[in-house]
Amino acid sequence: MLEVKQLKVSYGRIPILHGVDFNVTEGEFIGILGHNGMGKTTLLKALIGLLKPVSGEIQLKNQNITRYPPHKRNRFGIGYVAQGRDIFPNLTVRENLRTGILMHKNLRSKETTIIEEILEDFPRLESLLNRRGGVLSGGEQQILALARCLCGSPELLLLDEPTEGIQPSIVEEIIEILKNLRVKRGLTVVLVEQNLEFISALSDRVYVIRRGVFTGELSPEQLANPEIVQEFVGMN
Amino acid sequence: MDLAAITIIQVINLIASLALLSIGLAVIFGMMRVINLAHGEFLMLGAYAVLVPTQAGVPLWISMFIIAPLFVGIVGVIIERLIIRHLYGRMMDTLLATWGLSLLIVGAMTMIFGNTMEGISTPFGSFTIGSLADSQYKFFTIGITAVVLLVAYIVLKFTRFGLIARATMQNSDQASVLGVSPPAVYTLTFGIGAALAGLAGAILAPISGVLPTMGAAYIAKAFITVIGGGEAILTGTAAASVFFGAINQTTTFFTSSVVGEVALLVAAIILLRLLPQGITGRFFRRGL
Ligand SMILES: Nc1ncnc2c1ncn2[C@@H]1O[C@H](COP(=O)(O)OP(=O)(O)OP(=O)(O)O)[C@@H](O)[C@H]1O
Ligand SMILES: [Mg+2]
Numbered sequence: 001m002l003e004v005k006q007l008k009v010s011y012g013r014i015p016i017l018h019g020v021d022f023n024v025t026e027g028e029f030i031g032i033l034g035h036n037g038m039g040k041t042t043l044l045k046a047l048i049g050l051l052k053p054v055s056g057e058i059q060l061k062n063q064n065i066t067r068y069p070p071h072k073r074n075r076f077g078i079g080y081v082a083q084g085r086d087i088f089p090n091l092t093v094r095e096n097l098r099t100g101i102l103m104h105k106n107l108r109s110k111e112t113t114i115i116e117e118i119l120e121d122f123p124r125l126e127s128l129l130n131r132r133g134g135v136l137s138g139g140e141q142q143i144l145a146l147a148r149c150l151c152g153s154p155e156l157l158l159l160d161e162p163t164e165g166i167q168p169s170i171v172e173e174i175i176e177i178l179k180n181l182r183v184k185r186g187l188t189v190v191l192v193e194q195n196l197e198f199i200s201a202l203s204d205r206v207y208v209i210r211r212g213v214f215t216g217e218l219s220p221e222q223l224a225n226p227e228i229v230q231e232f233v234g235m236n
Numbered sequence: 237m238d239l240a241a242i243t244i245i246q247v248i249n250l251i252a253s254l255a256l257l258s259i260g261l262a263v264i265f266g267m268m269r270v271i272n273l274a275h276g277e278f279l280m281l282g283a284y285a286v287l288v289p290t291q292a293g294v295p296l297w298i299s300m301f302i303i304a305p306l307f308v309g310i311v312g313v314i315i316e317r318l319i320i321r322h323l324y325g326r327m328m329d330t331l332l333a334t335w336g337l338s339l340l341i342v343g344a345m346t347m348i349f350g351n352t353m354e355g356i357s358t359p360f361g362s363f364t365i366g367s368l369a370d371s372q373y374k375f376f377t378i379g380i381t382a383v384v385l386l387v388a389y390i391v392l393k394f395t396r397f398g399l400i401a402r403a404t405m406q407n408s409d410q411a412s413v414l415g416v417s418p419p420a421v422y423t424l425t426f427g428i429g430a431a432l433a434g435l436a437g438a439i440l441a442p443i444s445g446v447l448p449t450m451g452a453a454y455i456a457k458a459f460i461t462v463i464g465g466g467e468a469i470l471t472g473t474a475a476a477s478v479f480f481g482a483i484n485q486t487t488t489f490f491t492s493s494v495v496g497e498v499a500l501l502v503a504a505i506i507l508l509r510l511l512p513q514g515i516t517g518r519f520f521r522r523g524l
Contacts, residue, residue, distance in 0.1 A: 048413050049412075049413075050409055050412070050413065069412070069417070070409075070412040070413045071412045071413075071414075071415050071416055071417045071418075073413075074412075074413055074414060074415040075415045080413045082410065082413070086407055086409070086410040087410075088402070088403050088406045088407060088410070089406065090402070090406055090522070091399070091402060091403060091406070095399055095402075095403075098399060099399060099400065099403045099411065099414050099416075100414050102396050102399065102400060102415075103400070103414060103415030103416050104415060108396075132522075148414070149414075152414060152415060
């Protein structure tokens with residue numbers, strides 16, 4: 001589904017990612033674990049096209065998309081939920097959801113049905129539809145950002161720290177939602193996180209990123225063992 | 237009594253003219269954070285796009301409502317593609333480039349048409365209230381401005397394009413990862429802003445006369461209105477037009493038109509001193 005080869009990304013002259021390689025097969029749920037500032041966001045931004053790589057290649061569904069701008073990648077099947085859940089604060093919840101649909105020509109005519117379906121998966125949003133996005137709580141915004149992204153029916157979902165600053169009960173809720181959606185929609189997911197519990201509850205495989213390189217791969221069983229994790233991630 | 241009625245009509249007319257000649261600039265500034273110093277020249281091109289076809293025998297209404305907006309809109313799209321697009325996020329460079337552009341357009345138009353004022357006869361006659369008379373064209377200007385603002389509101393609020401445009405305005409990166417091509421939205425927005433300027437120039441032409449340098453008289457007023465209005469495109473333009481228009485016309489009424497213009501400038505300075513974010517930075521913040 002997704003192949004990333006020797007991806008290098010810099011901000012100006014400062015190199016951040018030093019050649020990242022990994023593959024994701026269809027239907028897989030991949031976690032990428034790393035501390036603050038290790039390059040997780042940089043990697044996802046490069047995958048969606050908000051950052052241009054210095055070198056390397058990104059292939060989606062066997063097509064080289066390295067030169068595609070973000071909107072083309074989105075229409076080609078990549079959904080991205082940014083860290084800090086960039087919802088549109090002055091649009092209502094319903095309008096936010098609609099922005100996820102409108103640019104997809106094949107979905108546009110089914111707008112109402114799509115929103116109804118999404119509300120079944122995210123019942124919490126039902127009563128908020130006419131509120132402005134900006135007044136929602138952090139957790140509600142995160143759920144809205146995820147729901148809006150799914151409105152465009154992505155095949156590959158990129159998630160940037162969805163648990164950041166969110167209370168445990170909503171984290172549980174998001175875990176449940178993602179588990180269900182994965183089965184229901186056959187989603188392929190790349191999740192970057194620092195939250196061990198969250199990442200191990202969902203991921204089939206976990207890569208560890210340190211200072212812009214992948215330093216190892218963990219199975220969920222290994223994730224359950226704090227000592228092994230510490231060794232890989234370099235906690236403390 | 238008659239005097240009061242006429243004066244009120246004149247105040248509303250000035251407010252409407254101010255809103256009309258600012259709206260194109262406001263759309264471009266509000267959506268793209270681009271200050272288009274060639275806005276006055278877009279108005280002037282709109283005026284010529286009425287003058288020339290009318291002289292060639294095209295009915296006035298067709299030139300005014302179709303040819304002028306369409307022509308200036310296309311000019312806007314071309315300018316966005318050739319120049320503005322390469323300068324996004326560089327406010328100073330955009331200012332300089334559009335200023336240069338305005339000189340270029342004035343120069344080119346002067347070469348073609350000469351530096352002479354031409355007129356378009358004002359349609360409609362005059363109306364009288366008691367012993368006082370004024371031009372019916374004022375009602376026309378007021379009506380058109382109301383319609384333009386209403387249509388702009390409906391487009392922004394209720395259409396798909398409006399939603400996409402508002403989303404892009406709030407966060408263009410986020411819009412792009414949802415499938416929106418911000419450059420395409422910007423081209424269209426700039427084109428629409430230019431078309432609105434073209435329409436405004438066309439409507440004002442019969443009153444102001446048509447001259448290659450006429451834009452200079454409007455850019456300052458439009459600029460003050462847009463900055464004074466603040467963030468919200470429509471509410472801001474409307475609110476600032478009411479504020480500045482009322483001050484300008486009332487002062488003019490009691491003194492002279494020169495003092496009226498001065499009062500407008502002073503009001504603008506005080507307003508921005510008190511409300512640096514413009515009127516909608518403080519009031520009507522949820523407005524469009
Ligand atoms: N716009 C930028 N310009 C320069 N350096 C940047 C920029 N954005 C991020 N960096 C640097 O790149 C490195 C990686 O940042 P990135 O945001 O990818 O980290 P992260 O793993 O997502 O961290 P966090 O968990 O805090 O979100 C950091 O050292 C950061 O300081
Ligand atoms: Mg990050």
